[in-house]
Amino acid sequence: MASTDERNIRIEKLKKLREAGINPYLDRCDRTCMIDEARRTAEDGKEYALAGRLMLKRSFGKLIFATIQDFTDRIQISLNKKNLDEETFKFFEKMIDVGDHIWVHGTIHHTEKGELTLGVAECKLLSKAIRPLPEKFHGITDLEARSRQRYLDLIMNKETKERFVKRTKFVNALREFLNSHDFMEVETPILQVKPSGALAKPFKTHHNALDIDMYLRIAPETYLKRLIAGGFDRVYDLGRCFRNEGIDPSHLQEFTMIEYYAAYWNYIDNMNFTEKLLKHLLMTVNGSLKLNYQGTEIDFDGSWPRYSFRELIMEHADIDINDYPDKDSLVKAIKAKNITLEGVDYNKIGRGNLIDQLYKKVARPKMINPQFLIHHPIDLSPLARRNDDNPMITDRFQLVVNGWEVVNAYSELIDPIDQLERLEEQARAREKGDDEAMIKEDDFIACMEYGMPPISGWGMGIDRFVALLTNQENLREVVLFPTMKLTEGSEGSKSEETSEPTPAALQNAPTAGNDTVYPPMNIDNIGADNAKLDELFKSKVTVESRIAHSISSAAIMRGIAKHFGLNETNFWYLGLLHDVDWNDTENDMAQHGMLGTQWLKDIGANDAFCHAIQAHNAEHTGVARSNFLDYALSCAETLTGLISATAKVYPDKKVASVKVKSVTKRMKEKSFAANVNREIIMMCQNIGLTLDQFVEIGLKEMCEVADQIGL
Numbered sequence: 001m002a003s004t005d006e007r008n009i010r011i012e013k014l015k016k017l018r019e020a021g022i023n024p025y026l027d028r029c030d031r032t033c034m035i036d037e038a039r040r041t042a043e044d045g046k047e048y049a050l051a052g053r054l055m056l057k058r059s060f061g062k063l064i065f066a067t068i069q070d071f072t073d074r075i076q077i078s079l080n081k082k083n084l085d086e087e088t089f090k091f092f093e094k095m096i097d098v099g100d101h102i103w104v105h106g107t108i109h110h111t112e113k114g115e116l117t118l119g120v121a122e123c124k125l126l127s128k129a130i131r132p133l134p135e136k137f138h139g140i141t142d143l144e145a146r147s148r149q150r151y152l153d154l155i156m157n158k159e160t161k162e163r164f165v166k167r168t169k170f171v172n173a174l175r176e177f178l179n180s181h182d183f184m185e186v187e188t189p190i191l192q193v194k195p196s197g198a199l200a201k202p203f204k205t206h207h208n209a210l211d212i213d214m215y216l217r218i219a220p221e222t223y224l225k226r227l228i229a230g231g232f233d234r235v236y237d238l239g240r241c242f243r244n245e246g247i248d249p250s251h252l253q254e255f256t257m258i259e260y261y262a263a264y265w266n267y268i269d270n271m272n273f274t275e276k277l278l279k280h281l282l283m284t285v286n287g288s289l290k291l292n293y294q295g296t297e298i299d300f301d302g303s304w305p306r307y308s309f310r311e312l313i314m315e316h317a318d319i320d321i322n323d324y325p326d327k328d329s330l331v332k333a334i335k336a337k338n339i340t341l342e343g344v345d346y347n348k349i350g351r352g353n354l355i356d357q358l359y360k361k362v363a364r365p366k367m368i369n370p371q372f373l374i375h376h377p378i379d380l381s382p383l384a385r386r387n388d389d390n391p392m393i394t395d396r397f398q399l400v401v402n403g404w405e406v407v408n409a410y411s412e413l414i415d416p417i418d419q420l421e422r423l424e425e426q427a428r429a430r431e432k433g434d435d436e437a438m439i440k441e442d443d444f445i446a447c448m449e450y451g452m453p454p455i456s457g458w459g460m461g462i463d464r465f466v467a468l469l470t471n472q473e474n475l476r477e478v479v480l481f482p483t484m485k486l487t488e489g490s491e492g493s494k495s496e497e498t499s500e501p502t503p504a505a506l507q508n509a510p511t512a513g514n515d516t517v518y519p520p521m522n523i524d525n526i527g528a529d530n531a532k533l534d535e536l537f538k539s540k541v542t543v544e545s546r547i548a549h550s551i552s553s554a555a556i557m558r559g560i561a562k563h564f565g566l567n568e569t570n571f572w573y574l575g576l577l578h579d580v581d582w583n584d585t586e587n588d589m590a591q592h593g594m595l596g597t598q599w600l601k602d603i604g605a606n607d608a609f610c611h612a613i614q615a616h617n618a619e620h621t622g623v624a625r626s627n628f629l630d631y632a633l634s635c636a637e638t639l640t641g642l643i644s645a646t647a648k649v650y651p652d653k654k655v656a657s658v659k660v661k662s663v664t665k666r667m668k669e670k671s672f673a674a675n676v677n678r679e680i681i682m683m684c685q686n687i688g689l690t691l692d693q694f695v696e697i698g699l700k701e702m703c704e705v706a707d708q709i710g711l
Contacts, residue, residue, distance in 0.1 A: 010130040013095055013610075017128070024128040029103040036072035042108045042116055049105040050075065050118065051126065051564055053155065054098050055133075057702045064093060066116075070104065071161075076117045082118070092123055099129030115415055143669045146483055147476050163470045163694040166285060167478055173260065173284045175238065177277055183234040183260055187197050188223035190216060190240065194439045198222035204251075216242035218389050219459060224261045225412065229452045236260035238462070246484075249474040249649045249672070250404065254483055256462040265456035267385075267395045267411040271372055274399060274407055275304050276456065278370075286469060291472055292649065295657070298402055299369050305395070308375035319358070327351040334358060340544060340710075344396035352377030362420035363402045367653045373398045373405075384410035386418070389564040394497055401652030406465055412455040416448035473649060473662070476667075486670070515689050521628035527606035536599060542579050548709040550701050553633075559701035560632050560687070574629070577612050578637055589620040631686040638680040639698045642666055645673035647711050655702045655711040663695045 017024045032038065042048075062081035065569040081089045096102060105122040118179035136158055154159045175185065192211065194204035207214045215280070220237040227235050235469030238258040249252055258453050264271070282289050282300055289300040304534045310321050317337060324330035330356070331346050341357045349357070355377050377395040378386060384394035397412035413419050423440040466478040476482040526533070541547055558577030581596030595652040599611035615630040616637060625631050626627040646663050647655040666672050667681065684694035702709065 004131045007130055009131075010097060011127065014128055015113060017095065022125070024125055026126050026597050027123065028125070028339060029102075029124065029126055030137040034072040035068070035075050035485075037641075038108070039073055040117075045107065046108045048108060048118060049103065051577045052101065053098050053101045054096060054102055057096070057098055059093060062632060064089075068104065069155075071656070074076050075653060076111075076115055077106070077112075078117050079120045079123070084121070088123055096123075096125060097129065097132075099131070099133045100125060101127040101129075106278070109489065114371065128367035132529075142474065143474060143665075144484075144671065152480035163478065166481060167466045169464075170281060170285045170469060171238070171462065174277075177280055178234075178260060181234070181273075183236050183262075184232065186224070186227060186235050186237055187239070188217070188237050190219040192217050196439065196441055196444070197259075198243075201245055203242050203244045208501065219257065220244055220259050221457065222441060224259060224457070225452065225455065226444070226447050227452060228261050228263050228455055229447050229572075234260065234262045234279075235278075249476075250464065250467075250473050252463065252482060254409045255475070257459055258361065259457060259459040261412070261455050261457040263453045263455055264523060265411075265630075266454060267397055267456050268408060270409050270411075270458055271306070273329055273395055276408065277641050278399075282469075282678040291471075293468055294400055294662075295659070296368060296469070296476050296651070298404060304370045304372060306374055307371065308370040308393075309359055309377070309580040310375065313355070313359055316362040316366065317458070320353055327354055330354055330358075352378055356380055364400060364405075365526070365654075367400045368402050368651070370399060370401045370406075371454050373400055381410065383385045385415075401468060404464055404468070406468070407458060407460045409458040410450075410456065412457050412499060414448065414455060416445055419448055419471040420445050442541055443465055449489055475674075496655075516686060518686055519633060520566060520687075521608075522631070523574065523609060524565045524567060525606065526570050526573060526604075526609050528600065528604040530569070530573070533577060536580060536603065537576055540596075540599070544710075545584065546579060546646075547604075548584055548711075549637070549640055550579055550707050551705050552644065553578060553637040555705045556636040556639060556698045557633065559697040560636060560689075563689070563693075563697060571632075574609060574612060574633055575636060578616050578633055580613075589617065593623070595615040600628050625683075625686075629688055631683045634680050635683040635694065636698070638677055639684075639694065640702070641676040641679065643702055644693075644697055644709075644711060645676065653711065655699065655706055655709075658699055660692055660695045662698070666689055667691070 014024055014321075029051050030049060031051050032051075033041075035050055035052060038048050038050060050068065050070070050611045052074075054069035055069045055074065056065075056067040056428075058065045064079040065583070066077050066079075068077055068443055069532070079089055079092055103124040103126055103166045104118060104120045106118045106120040109117055109119055111117050127136055134152060146157075154164075154477065191207070191214045192203070193214060195215040195218050197217065198221070200218045202218055203342040205214055205216070206212070216440075219241055220239075224235050224237060236258060237260075238256060239256065241257045242254050243251075244253060245251065253648070262273075265273075268462070279289060282291075291298045291300070314320050317339060318335075319330075319333050319337060321330065324333050324504055327350060330351060334354075339358070339361065341354075341361055344357050346354075359373075365467035374397045375387065375390075376384070378392055378394055379386075381394040381396050384396040387393045387395050393516060393558065397409050398405045399405075399407035399409075413422075420440075427440050463478050467473075467475055470478060472478055489651045537550070541550055553573035555574045557571040558568045560566075571598055577596070578593075579596070581592060582593075582597065585592040593614040593616060597605070597613050607625075608629060611623065611626075611634045612629040614621050616634045617623075618630075618634070625634060643655060643658065643663055646666050647653055647658050651659045667678055670678075681694075682691065684691060689697070702711065
């Protein structure tokens, strides 16, 4: 039955209930206890009054079995027509539906199969649900649907509720530990006249009464320092912060952060306390100092090592940054080692940020067990204290776990002259167009001039650490209500019509729209010799990312050939050359595939080979897919994008770490690698492969060429 029809039936039941004088929405009920306590204390013959949501209902004529669920647990209930008045039995049978909240009173017993069951003597409807729940077996498995309809996720998925309970326990334990060590929780402004506390782009709004622009806080840092200057000894603020930057699985624009500051500490005191604090939290919440995150064991036991930028870069890149005191010489050293820093403009980046990008490329992905990164370049840390022995570095540390920067901490800068100079430098950078540069706060400088004690401070993203604790790849999985794009019919969207939620649809991956399964088709002869094909590829495909994509596509095509017993070499070349004209046609997609096949035909390539290349871009060339080769190439080259994107969210950014399940899970997350066309990937069905089979082939073959594609 369609959910719309079911909803109409339930609305009719509401009408009948009201006509019969029954209120379908009561204001309260009395319970003996929660379900988990009833299960713990149950004895045959003992009476309980319980309440919860009806999750399952099975009728066997004169006997009904059902399951109710509250926040703590589930329990089976039974209604026997022999032991109940006919009106109560009929009411439950006809008017109570799965999803309704009910109150039941009765006696505990065990069934013949030994299952604990409450035999119902009395029953009340507390609240009528008019929308049916998702199917019990499937629940809600799609990240997008779970994030939008968290209430359904919590109802249907026990693991979700347990994850958020663990988050609350973590936050409570964190507060308790800090409070027990003489820290005081305070509140600082979320709306600020000037954005401060970190290098980031802020959200901007307008205060109508004051007629001034205001900003959502990036971090509470400067306000907490004001409190230290005012005489507080140890303070912390745990709350929401905002950065108007990109969203990805490990970054959210609205997130929860804790910052604390302690007078008379330096960064070494802070490192010692951090290790003690986090070990305590792990034992309290996790019961162990070991975590398993996406198949990687992380061991928090023992003393956590401390490394400088210089030491890590020397170890992993064989470059001593002290030998290169300026940016240009360091750039030359990086290029000499054939190290590529994706997205870095060497003309614009400063030496400090260059060192940071180099570290993130060569070292951070390999840092699995907790370790402290120290001695950051001065221009990366405008609020940190200069090191007494080396004024080019700061007394700062970051705690890195599994490639994630979990904690950021300083010996704070308390010299007002030095601070003013650094903020003025940040202001000059902002004038040149750096939206993330810090804004100078004159009031904060004035506060510093009244004198501050030595301070060390600390900040940690709650979401990120909870994701580690609960083995989640995406931070949205540990935030109850993450920010989502508007959908048609949602609150705030242009359409105000009420739309039916479609969790069942959301959980299904898109299909190809063509049910035909094409028989395997071999490439016995391309028509051009391999040397000419190699020469064409090398002369036309010169961009590193496009080379990696082409090799990945070639590898998956070779894997398809292996699976079906076809010519592996010729399938390899089809994948390798499908984008041979990309540099010349990326701004004219109607020609993409058409120009390349002209070049291929000039060196002898046959029609079948060229047709597949034209058809892989069928949406623009108009050359329809019509056989096994066409569909194989289209789905293979598209799958490379999803696998690559999935690998890049892993701490080690290695395709070897990626599991089939991780990729198929991403198929359902429409916002992840949004430019990857899921419908084309599902065309694997047109060549006789299931999605799992296809992804398994793709992962195996991309592992074979991992060194060539940088994954």
